[in-house]
Amino acid sequence: MNKWLRDPLLWLIALFLLLLLLLMPYSGPLFARWFPQLDRPVYQQESFFQLALAHIRLVAFSSLGAALIGIGAGVAVTRHAGREFRPLVETLAAAGQTFPPVAVLAVAVPVIGFGEQPALIALLLYGILPILQGTLAGLESVPESAREVAQGVGMSGWQRLTRVELPLAAPVILAGVRTSIIINIGTAAIASTVGAKSLGSPVIIGLSGFNTAYVIQGAVLVALLALVVDRLFERLQRWVSGHVK
DSSP states (O other), rough: OOHTOOOOHHHHHHHHIIIIIIIIITOHHHHHOOOTTOOOOOOOSSOOHHHHHHHHHHHHHHHHHHHHHHHHHHHHHSSSGGGGGHHHHHHHHHHHSSHHHHHHHHHHHHHOOOSHHHHHHHHHHHHHHHHHHHHHHHHHHHHHHHHHHHHHHOOOOHHHHHIIIHHHHHHHHHHHHHHHHHHHHHHHHGGGTTTTTTTTTTHHHHHHTTTTHHHHHHHHHHHHHHHHHHHHHHHHHHHHHHOOO
C-alpha cells in the first residue's frame, strides 16, 4: 500500500482528475480573487471533462495514424527493395514536421471545412517524423547476429521482421511514439482555432478575449495531461525493455 502511495504517476493522475472534475469547475472564487477585473473568471462554455475527452480523442486518432504511417514507412525503407526511397521518405516526414500546424489548418479549412478533420490532418503530419526516426533507429540497432541466426533457422523475411527485428527494436520505436504523442498533446490545443473542441478552447478564447484566467485553466490541464501520458509511456517503455532483455 505504501508503495502505491509513493507512486508519482498515481498522484499525477489523481491531481489531473481532481482538477478536471472538481477543482477547476468550482474555482470561481479563487480566480475572481486573482483577476477581480474579470466578469467570468472560470471557463463555462463546455465542461472541462468534455474538453479533455475531445482533446484525448484528437491526439489518439492522429497519433494512431502517425504511428501506422511512420512505422510502416520505417519498415519499408529498411527492406532491400525500399532502401533507395529512404532519403525521399525522410525528407517528406521532415517537411511535415517543419510545416507549421497553423498553416496546415489554414490550407485544409477551405477544402474540408471547420471541425476536427483539419486538426487531425495537421496533428498527423506533425507526428510522423519522431515515429519514423524512432523506427529507423530501432531497426538499425538490431544486432546483425540476431538477423543471421533467424535466417539460419529458416525464418522468412516476414518472420524475421515480426519475431526478431520489431520486438528488439520496440523500446526505441516506443520512444519515438512517446515523443510524437507528447508533442501532439500540446499542439492539439490549436485545434480550437478551427472549431474543434479541445483543452485549447479556454486558451484560444482567453487569448482573443484578454482573459488570462481562461488561458491558465486550459494550459494547466494540457500540461498535466502531457505529464500523465509521459509517465505512462515511461512505464510502458520500462516494461517492454525488460521483456526484450
